[in-house]
Amino acid sequence: MPKQANITTLDTSGLSCPMPMVKLNQAIKKVSPDGLLEVIATDRGALTDIPSWCNRMGHVLIESNSDNGTYNFLIRRIVG
Numbered sequence: 001m002p003k004q005a006n007i008t009t010l011d012t013s014g015l016s017c018p019m020p021m022v023k024l025n026q027a028i029k030k031v032s033p034d035g036l037l038e039v040i041a042t043d044r045g046a047l048t049d050i051p052s053w054c055n056r057m058g059h060v061l062i063e064s065n066s067d068n069g070t071y072n073f074l075i076r077r078i079v080g
Contacts, residue, residue, distance in 0.1 A: 007036040013070065017045045021053060028059065033079040036062070041071045050075075 010027040012020035020041045031037045039050060047066070050073050054061040060076040 007038050007074070009038045009040065011040045012046075013040055013042045015041075016043050017049070020046050021049055024050065024053065028075070028077055031077040033077060035077050037075045037077060039073040039075065041073070042069060046071050046073070
């Protein structure tokens, strides 16, 4: 993930479906418009759930990657 000062991080490691998505829905509301939210997950379902959620909700998935069972997503909050 890129290093920027105004990234909010949500670590859902160890949580299984549906909790990562529940936490994501709560966390995105606290991010300023056009702000960035980094989500860390270990639930494999996040690989499909988070991109689908971004598409459905109108937010932008800037980056996603995985490393040894940990999945990282960088989301830009879009309001409007």
